Amino acid sequence: MTQRLLARAVLLDMDGTLVDSTAVVEKLWLEWAEPHGIDPQHVLSVVHGRQGHQSMAILLPDRDHAINVVENAEMLARESADVDGVIEIPGAGVLLAALRDAPHAIVTSADIALMTARMGAAGLTVPALTVTAESVSASKPDPEGFLKGAEALGIDPADCVVFEDSEAGVAAGLAAGMRVIGVGAHAAAHGATHVVDDLTQVSISVFDDGIEIVLP
Known part of the structure; x- marks a missing residue:
């Protein structure tokens, strides 16, 4: 109707x-998460729709926010440079x-x-x-x-x-x-x-x- x-x-x-x-977002976030040993499915359930520093705060709740701010800026730069697909x-x-x-x-x-x-x-x-x-x-x-x-x-x-x-x-x-x-x-x-x-x-x-x- x-x-x-x-x-x-x-x-x-x-x-x-x-x-x-989706492809580039998930690729870059999984690359970021790998050294931290975070479950990939958990990462993908969190990162869509949020600003990066907030996603990082959810995925690494005990980490200093200042680190998230710096790494979010780096992530944004990588995402801006990678528009393949x-x-x-x-x-x-x-x-x-x-x-x-x-x-x-x-x-x-x-x-x-x-x-x-x-x-x-x-x-x-x-x-x-x-x-x-x-x-x-x-x-x-x-x-x-x-x-x-x-x-x-x-x-x-x-x-x-x-x-x-x-x-x-x-x-x-x-x-x-x-x-x-x-x-x-x-x-x-x-x-x-x-x-x-x-x-x-x-x-x-x-x-x-x-x-x-x-x-x-």
Whole structure:
């Protein structure tokens, strides 16, 4: 049955939502974790959707935060330099084009350099408004990033729709009081309000008084 959602703004995660960077993310994080003897499956269950220093704090809870900050900066630099295999999630380019004249923003745990590198590798245009790691004091699943995005757009959080894929990201969107469209096979398990396989299943129409989002 077709579902129609009305919104005044759309907030989009990047990794796993607009771009498929899973292979490089998992490769680099498993390389980081190996010397610490951390179980690979535990690593992969933690790192998606969060800023790197927070992932490190979860994986190595007794380690000094200052070390995590330094190693997170090194990880971001490696990720920005390695975009091999980074491609768009099917339908991402069409979705961004449809939102061109509507209030929308990227809200990502990546920093500006990494966001720019991955969006460029996927052939996607970066929206005029972005909320990146530099913009917030707390990583997803904290709702700060989404709330800042809504504030910058001048839209009430309840009138925003979030597109997310990760457990941390879905939790952040819901905590911000927003409806969340989960993207990908695992999103339903994370409690997203609605779920699509990819963005080809999403249709966007922009009107003077808002945005209509049509889902299968």
